[in-house]
Amino acid sequence: MGKRKVYVRTDVSISQVEHSLDHQGCVIVLPEAIPPASTLVTFGRNATNHRSFDFSRWYGTGIDPITYACQRQIERFLAVQDTTVEISTVASYCCNGLRHFLDYLQLRATALGHELTLADIDRELIDGYLGQLASQGVTTTSQKTLYNCTKPVLQALGQRGLIVLVAAGDGATFPRNPFPNSNRKVKGETPLPKAQRQAFAAAVKQAVMPIWRDDVPLTGELLAYALLIVALHTGRNTTPLLEIGCDCLRAHPKDNSTFLILWKRRGHNTSKVILRGESTNERILEATPTVKINVERLIRHVIARTEPLRAEATDDLQAHVWLYRSRGNKGKGQVTALSDVALQYGIQKLVNDYRLTDSDGQPLRINISRLRKTFANRIFELLDGDLATTAIALGNTPLVAGRNYLLPGEDAKRNWRFMGDVMIEELLTHTIGATYKTTPIGRCGDLVNGQYAPKREGSICINFINCLRCRHYAVTGNDLHKLFSFYFRVFAERMRMDKRRWAREYAHIPRLIDDYIVAEGLRRGVFKLAAVEVARERARIEPHPFWASDLLSDLEVFA
Structure with missing residues (x-):
């Protein structure tokens, strides 16, 4: 019997952009629809620290039709109306893209002395926006990020017929390559050299030891150290590690082995890592990376210790592994989950407490991306240059692994x-x-x-x-x-x-x-x-x- 197709349910109650067409066929937003009853868009829990975005500051500034259309489009993204976009991505559209775009439109409307409408969004306006980004004194890669967080919203409006999109030619709405050679300006993370890797591994192992004592309360720092150990030995990315669920450990056909299952948001699939119980000196030949049993024991211990906290946690946190009671002034004593900010604080504390330094004597720079590259190069070294298996261990293609993760020896x-x-x-x-x-x-x-x-x-x-x-x-x-x-x-x-x-x-x-x-x-x-x-x-x-x-x-x- 064939597999039944599953249809995604969407919220059809999201309001459309209330508009009409003038005699030239241009879209005119109805004045009575602006501003909407609520200008606050709520994201809910996601991989970023942003939980909401308020459009109110741009209403009444001469760009009401565009502000209204952008807000409605964001609401449609969240309701999965037009395409499937991760909530964290939608949050970035607002906080990194539309915030700068609407600020620019506000300045432009003031300079021109009249209201801007959807019909004003054309190549000239986009070129002006790119010029505004360049004048802010940020790097080219940052400009590209801000632009790439704005463009999808405008493209969605164009696909719905609210703005006119010119696909090609000199008058194309979006320039073909507004940031040439920008990839060459990006300096990616480098793997930790052997001595620094060993110093970091020894420090984090020592720092996490109190987590095994039941009389020591769980803190964000202790959980950050535990997550760093998992990252060092599995090479996974930040968001999948932060969002590890209580059911992440699954049975493996081999004795003394367990699957660690992580969810990859962008790929909408799972990533498997084998946690092996036996320590051997054999080369790693499986299609997935393997690590020692202590990582599995660490994860199981954290799950057991955080079990009592799940009864008090909110619905969106109950499935998370990294739970602890907040010690901050805001929400003190409440059950919260380890966040990227808390992780960065834990890393900084580890570097300071153990005086971890690089070859120049500066504080050692540690982040999950660097640990992932360290893992990749270590696996590549152990496999005597087996690029294909290293790529599988990372969850990438050989081309991506070789280009972005591996360094010449x-x-x-x-x-x-x-x-x-x-x-x-x-x-x-x-x-x-x-x-x-x-x-x-x-x-x-x-x-x-x-x-x-x-x-x-x-x-x-x-x-x-x-x-x-x-x-x-x-x-x-x-x-x-x-x-x-x-x-x-x-x-x-x-x-x-x-x-x-x-x-x-x-x-x-x-x-x-x-x-x-x-x-x-x-x-x-x-x-x-x-x-x-x-x-x-x-x-x-x-x-x-x-x-x-x-x-x-x-x-x-x-x-």
């Missing part, structure tokens, strides 16, 4: 630094290219005394399997055919040997070529994408003679 940095020094020397001495000798998969700077060379008199290096790891190795666009011929030759070995042995000895080679050499070459402009695709296809059909399978019977000769 120290060996890779040293290799690039060495290549840069050589190139500078060759440019200064006008001997570009003379340093490197041609090899079957690229070029080598020292065939006799290289990193993997035999270093015997009269012998040259033929250890081509390790070329990709060698600091003397280099590749140019002219070497791509040889490189991809080697690439496909390595894949051909899978049919000739045990799969486990291939995974152990050769699987890293295609990953290094795809995810480091080619990707980095494209990013730096050393290779052209068209040339890469041509060389790849040519190597597939007509491999370089050195790597033709009918000439070489075993790659071990070159290991």
Whole structure:
């Protein structure tokens, strides 16, 4: 029997924008509808700290029709009338987007000396809004965030026919790319170096110890420390961790293992992490990350300790794990849940109490995003560079994991630094290219005394399997055919040997070529994408003679 379709119920009582059309077909909001009976929009509990937004300050300032239309659209988002949008996202639309947009419209109406209507929303107005954001002195990435929180509301109004949207051309309502190259200006978090990771892990483990004593009351700081331990060992994001439910631990088919189930709001699905009971030294080969039993015991202990608080908690908090009694002046003694603000306070207290510092002696910067990247790089290291499994552990695609979470190791940095020094020397001495000798998969700077060379008199290096790891190795666009011929030759070995042995000895080679050499070459402009695709296809059909399978019977000769 097929699965029945489930229809989402929506609140059809949300008022429409009361309007009519003039003789030119423009939308005119009826004056008697403005302002509405209530100008306060309530969000309820969500992943942000915003619970409501009041539109009253913009009524009576010369932009009433637009203010009214925006308020109604926000109400429709909350009622799931037009599309499914998370409540936290709607809150951001209001607090980060419409607040700035309506302020700009108010200034514009005052400057022009007349009321602005929905018909005034066009490309000129949007360009003016972008100019206003730029004049506020905030970074380009912040401007982009504010703009991206405004645009969806206006697009929804356009889709309902309340404003005219021009899709393309010079008069397009929204410019195609108002913030070019903005991604290059974003400096993402970096994973914690080994020494700092160990210091943080030791500190948070010590700080959370009082949570095991039943006579010690639960506080926001203790729960923050417990959450940090879960974050460090699972690599999950902030909101799913804060919203862990009491039923988050599920049975696993294997003994001494448990599933940790987290809800991902943006993806509208769950994320699974295996909490393993047995400590082994084996490599992680499952499709999901595993951590030791102490994390499971910690979560179960917190659930047990917060059980009495659930009877007093409000309906929207009863399913949460991280509950405690508030000690603040507002609502003192009331049951509340750990929030992002409380988490940040706990992190700051941990850093101060244990004097955690970075390599420059400054207070160590800790946040969930940084712990996630630390987890990703640690898993990648343990798996000997297995990008696919690392991506699964993170819940991302290999492309996203490689681009946004993984950093080149120290060996890779040293290799690039060495290549840069050589190139500078060759440019200064006008001997570009003379340093490197041609090899079957690229070029080598020292065939006799290289990193993997035999270093015997009269012998040259033929250890081509390790070329990709060698600091003397280099590749140019002219070497791509040889490189991809080697690439496909390595894949051909899978049919000739045990799969486990291939995974152990050769699987890293295609990953290094795809995810480091080619990707980095494209990013730096050393290779052209068209040339890469041509060389790849040519190597597939007509491999370089050195790597033709009918000439070489075993790659071990070159290991």
